[in-house]
Structure formats: structure tokens, C-alpha cells
Amino acid sequence: DLPAIRGDVHFDNLVFEYEKGRPALKGISLEVKAGQTIALVGHTGSGKSTIMNLLSRFYDPVQGAVKVDGIDIRGVTIESLRSQVGVVLQDTFIFSGTIRDNIRFGRLNATDAEIVEAAKAVDAHEFIMSLPGGYDTEVQERGNVLSMGQRQLLSFARALLADPRILILDEATASIDTETELKIQEALKKLLAGRTSFIVAHRLSTIRNADRIVVLDHGRIVEQGTHEEL
């Protein structure tokens, strides 16, 4: 098992291909200190999601290694890795069930009080309480009880409850009204605080607030630095 980690991440010369002879990553090296926020940007197909797929071990590299606190993640169980590496997907996954269950999915033994606390922290409590059944409101996987922004806030509450040391977030591109956008920015700040985060970033605000921006192109890092530097 992976012991409790600080959250240092080292991508060490990663090469990866989904299909033989068509490399999606052509030698990615990146060292990230625990607690930093990294924004990954680049054209479609440049390799952003692929790097994140290797960090959560949906695939293993053809060459090179992903190390967490210096430990090659191929040497630990997937369960122990994923308990400390959390993923918030772009089309924020909501399943059919109550709002409470959807948040609790982050940590199944969470108490009701902890669920409310997480929802409050990301400013989702108010809209949840305005629903007819509050936290017991039933939502559908593809239903429209929740707006896109509300679905995002719920997924943030779930991630906050899970409290992983390393967080991967594929930012949604959906257009959202200004008020919700501000809420999401605030919620994101809380969610990222104190953990190592990789965000496939689309919002300028996210990119601006990142400690480092990494620009990918055709499976290589072509530029990196802070928003001021780039």
C-alpha cells in the first residue's frame, strides 16, 4: 500500500502510446512540490488528460515513471493510490439517488454533519436547502433538477469530503452565469487549499491563480511558468 503521502509528484520522462507507433506523450518531465496548483493547458489532443490518466493509473507508461513522494506508483495497490489521488471529472458525475448520497460518495463513512459542512464550504448548502427535499432530494444521472454549476459545486463538495492529498480536476467548459462562476471560483480555492492539484484548465481565473502553468503541445511540454512569466 501507498503510505500516507505529503503529495510531491514527479513525472519522470513519461512516454506513452495508446496505439503502437502513435505516441501521445513523448517524454514528459515535471516536478511538483506538495501543495502546488498546476494548470495544464494546450490544444485538444496535446496530452493533458493522458498525463492525468497515468497519474491515476488508468494506464502505465511505456517508458519513465510517475512517482509520488518518490515512490513509483506501479509498486503500490491501485486502491491505496486512488484513496489519496482524487479525480473530479469534467462532466461532473452525478448518479441517481439523493443529494446526500451523491456527496457522501466522496467518503462513505461521512456523517450527515460532515456532509453539510462540506456543502457549506463550497457554498452549495443554500441551493440544496432551497430544493423541495433539501439533502434528501432525489436527482437523476441525466436529470435537470440541477444546473451545470450546481452539479459542479456538488462534485466539489464530494471531493472536499474525500480529502485526497492529490487532486486532479478536469475543468468543465460549459458556460455558466457570472454569479455561479464566482461561487465556483471561491469553492475551487477552498478545494485546492493544502493539496497538490492538477487542473486541466479552461477558465482564465483558474490559470491566473495557478502556481505554475504547463503548456502542452503534441505530447511535449513546450512552455511553463507563472501567469506573469508567460
Ligand code: ATP
Ligand atoms: P482535450 O483538450 O481534447 O481533452 P487532451 O489534451 O486531453 O485533449 P488527450 O486525451 O490526452 O488530449 O489525447 C492525447 C492523444 O492521445 C490524442 O492524439 C488522442 O487522439 C489520443 N488518445 C486519447 N485517448 C485515447 C484512447 N483512449 N485511445 C486512443 N487514442 C487516444
Ligand code: MG
Ligand atoms: Mg482531455
